Structure formats: C-alpha cells, structure tokens
Amino acid sequence: xxxxxxxxxxxxxxxxxxxxxxxxxxxxxxxxxxxxxxxxxxxxxxxxxxxxxxxxxxxxxxxxxxxxxxxxxxxxxxxxxxxxxxxxxxxxxxxxxxxxxxxxxxxxxxxxxxxxxxxxxxxxxxxxxxxxxxxxxxxxxxxxxxxxxxxxxxxxxxxxxxxxxxxxxxxxxxxxxxxxxxxxxxxxxxxxxxxxxxxxxxxxxxxxxxxxxxxxxxxxxxxxxxxxxxxxxxxxxxxxxxxxxxxxxxxxxxxxxxxxxxxxxxxxxxxxxxxxxxxxxxxxxxxxxxxxxxxxxxxxxxxxxxx
Numbered sequence: 001x002x003x004x005x006x007x008x009x010x011x012x013x014x015x016x017x018x019x020x021x022x023x024x025x026x027x028x029x030x031x032x033x034x035x036x037x038x039x040x041x042x043x044x045x046x047x048x049x050x051x052x053x054x055x056x057x058x059x060x061x062x063x064x065x066x067x068x069x070x071x072x073x074x075x076x077x078x079x080x081x082x083x084x085x086x087x088x089x090x091x092x093x094x095x096x097x098x099x100x101x102x103x104x105x106x107x108x109x110x111x112x113x114x115x116x117x118x119x120x121x122x123x124x125x126x127x128x129x130x131x132x133x134x135x136x137x138x139x140x141x142x143x144x145x146x147x148x149x150x151x152x153x154x155x156x157x158x159x160x161x162x163x164x165x166x167x168x169x170x171x172x173x174x175x176x177x178x179x180x181x182x183x184x185x186x187x188x189x190x191x192x193x194x195x196x197x198x199x200x201x202x203x204x205x206x207x208x209x210x211x212x213x214x215x216x217x218x219x220x221x222x223x224x225x226x227x228x229x230x231x232x233x234x235x236x237x238x239x240x241x242x243x244x245x246x247x248x249x250x251x252x253x254x255x256x257x258x259x260x261x262x263x264x265x266x267x268x269x270x271x272x273x274x275x276x277x278x279x280x281x282x283x284x285x286x287x288x289x290x291x292x293x294x295x296x297x298x299x300x301x302x303x304x305x306x307x
Contacts, residue, residue: 045081096169117167122197126181134158136159137157138165138166212253
C-alpha cells in the first residue's frame with residue numbers, strides 16, 4: 001500500500017474490477033517496486049536480478065551492428081545469471097524465436113512471461129527504431145487477460161495460447177536490420193527504461209506496417225495487392241519482394257487482420273455473425289465461417305459460446 005501511495009495511486013483501485021491507471025503511474029510503480037525488492041525481475045525468476053542488471057545488459061548490447069547480434073548478446077547476458085526463466089534464441093528455416101527457457105514451464109507465471117517478452121520486443125524495436133513485426137506470440141498457458149489487453153501489449157500481432165513454448169517468433173530477415181541507437185541515445189533511454197518501452201512510438205516505416213494500416217482502414221472493402229501497391233507508389237511485384245524480405249506476404253497480412261478483427265468483435269454482444277463477417281472483410285458469412293474454422297479449429301458460433 002505504501003508503494004501505491006508513494007506513486008499517487010489510490011489503494012481503493014485494487015478493489016475495482018477493470019480499474020486502470022496511467023502509463024506513467026504504472027512505470028513509476030514498477031520502478032519503485034524493483035528498488036524496494038532490490039530485484040529487477042520482481043521476484044519472478046529463480047534468482048534475483050540485482051538493480052543495474054538491465055542497464056549493464058544495455059551497455060553490453062548497444063555496440064552490436066545488427067539486430068541478430070544484439071539479440072544474441074541479450075540472451076547470453078541474461079543466461080549468465082542462471083535464473084529461470086531466461087531468454088534463448090532458436091533458429092529454424094526462415095524463422096527465429098526468442099524463447100523463454102525454464103526448468104519447468106508449469107512454473108512460468110503469465111505476468112513474468114509476458115513482461116519478459118514485452119520488454120524484449122520493445123527493446124529490440126528501440127534498437128532499430130521500428131516496431132518489429134512479430135510472426136507469432138506463443139504462450140504455454142491459457143489466456144490470463146482479456147483479448148484487448150494482449151492486442152495492446154503485442155501491437156495486434158497474433159497471440160497463441162497453450163503452446164509448447166513461451167516465445168516471440170520473427171522472420172529471420174529482421175536479424176539483418178542495422179542498430180541505429182548509440183551510447184548517447186542509450187543514456188536518455190536509461191533515465192526511465194520502463195516508461196520508454198511503454199510509450200515509445202515509431203513511424204510505421206516497415207512495409208508490413210504500412211500495408212497493415214492501409215488494409216485496416218479499408219477492411220470492409222478488402223483492397224487487393226494492386227490497389228495497395230498503387231497507393232504506396234510501388235509496382236505490385238516490388239511490394240511482394242519487400243514484404244517477403246520482412247518475412248510476410250500480402251495474404252498473410254490480410255488473414256491476420258481478418259482473424260484479429262473477428263476475434264475482437266466476437267467478444268462484443270449485439271453483433272450477428274453476418275455483421276462480424278462483413279466487418280472482417282468477407283462478403284459472405286459462409287466464407288467467413290470456413291476461414292474462422294481454419295484459423296481457430298472451431299466455428300464462430302462455438303467460439304462465442306466459450307467466451
């Protein structure tokens with residue numbers, strides 16, 4: 001309670017379901033709790049991470065030339081503490097996963113896993129000054145929060161539960177991105193890293209992000225590749241190549257947006273399946289039902305009953 005009051009947060013909010021606090025208050029509370037516990041892992045790892053751990057990791061990583069080199073250093077640094085869970089890097093074909101390894105995945109608590117993956121994604125994004133597109137967020141447990149919370153945390157990228165591992169999956173092409181931050185910009189970042197990672201916002205300069213934004217704003221019309229390429233003043237084949245270099249395709253982006261939109265509206269009352277199909281970019285509800293079953297393994301009706 002003292003920490004809440006210190007950060008100007010009313011303890012009564014704990015009793016109110018759905019209560020929210022500002023990002024600034026949350027970041028200050030997180031930092032204050034770490035200092036009070038003398039543990040930057042907030043007690044969630046098998047061994048304490050002393051104050052200054054994150055800062056030293058940043059200094060170890062900042063001299064990297066590429067994102068791949070930075071993530072390798074990031075993982076190796078935390079592995080030195082022999083604390084569980086800890087990050088490790090796995091490569092397979094054209095995908096790379098930042099995975100949390102633990103002696104027993106059943107002991108991994110949702111808040112700890114999500115905080116670690118969130119921090120890793122935001123730190124990597126800060127290093128290259130671009131929100132890194134995620135192929136998938138895999139979590140080894142059932143949803144511990146509302147769907148909207150996961151959408152905000154992982155920037156509307158796909159989240160899967162009851163997976164074999166807790167991990168972020170990226171295209172291996174992203175590992176070649178150049179690190180743009182410096183020792184000078186790191187000093188500014190380390191003034192309040194928790195707040196920086198919660199509030200940082202980069203120009204959506206990746207082609208994946210630009211295409212996603214264009215489709216999202218015209219989802220009910222579902223524009224084709226040619227129309228999107230024309231808006232971006234590119235030849236369709238050039239856009240295909242650039243999306244491929246970022247580890248995705250136009251079809252994948254459309255399907256992810258359709259799925260995320262459908263899941264969002266299925267959680268709301270008062271909308272028919274036909275209306276949700278239309279808002280998700282389908283002209284016929286039958287096509288929507290088939291697609292939804294392919295995404296989730298169940299029909300929209302069955303999914304809604306389970307909410």
